[in-house]
Amino acid sequence: VASDIGVDAAKTGMLATAEIITAIAKAVDEVGIGRNGSVPLVVDPVAASMHGDPLLREEAMEAIRGLMFPRATLVTPNLDEVRLLVGIDVRTREQQREAARVLHELGPQWVLVKGGHMRDAPECTDLLFDGTTFTELTGPRYDTDNTHGGGDTLAAAITSALAKGASVPEAVRHGKQFIERSVQASYPLGAGVGPVSPLWVLDDVHGR
DSSP states (O other): OTTTTOOSOEEEOOOOSHHHHHHHHHHHHHHTBSTTSSBOEEEOOOOBOTTSOBOSOHHHHHHIIIIIGGGOSEEOOOHHHHHHHHOOOOOSHHHHHHHHHHHHTTSOSEEEEOOTTOTTSSEEEEEEEOSSOEEEEEEEOOSOSOOBTHHHHHHHHHHHHHHTTOOHHHHHHHHHHHHHHHHHTOOOOTTSOOBOOTTHHHHHHHHO
16 A cells, blocks of 8 residues: 555554564565654554553564664553553653653654553643653543543544644644543443544534
């Protein structure tokens, strides 16, 4: 698709094995996707369950660190994924900054350390870092357990903004606004954790 139709931005999500990650790293190099190409690449390093348990074997984690991070325009780990990837258990704003520094040393152009899992904080503060400047993006914390898919939705919203030509800081701000609305519109589903709802956009369209 990338070599035929072309793409304006790309995103990775759950990558289960080192073999898959190796194949993707080779493919993005071939078509000019990633920080060394002309097309931005967002790497959402899905590595932990909703409860913080690891989803990947260590060889897959090492492949994400060694192959995907150096190719990424932006990486978007949550705090559980930070702990699994670099061993930092983030509980404070300073630890969030330390984690961003360590993650940036792995090679991505930008790092977004999401703060949604910092449960004791009254607000949700995500931290964007480009190796020089820290930018805090603070938003409301909604009283809901229905946050399933929040990280995936955020990364997708950021990627869509990058595809439209936004800078990384602009795209991240757009993504944060989008996920805030999606969490606000979340709903229960069955006995587990309910999903966020990106379909609030359709409600806005039909309400006009």
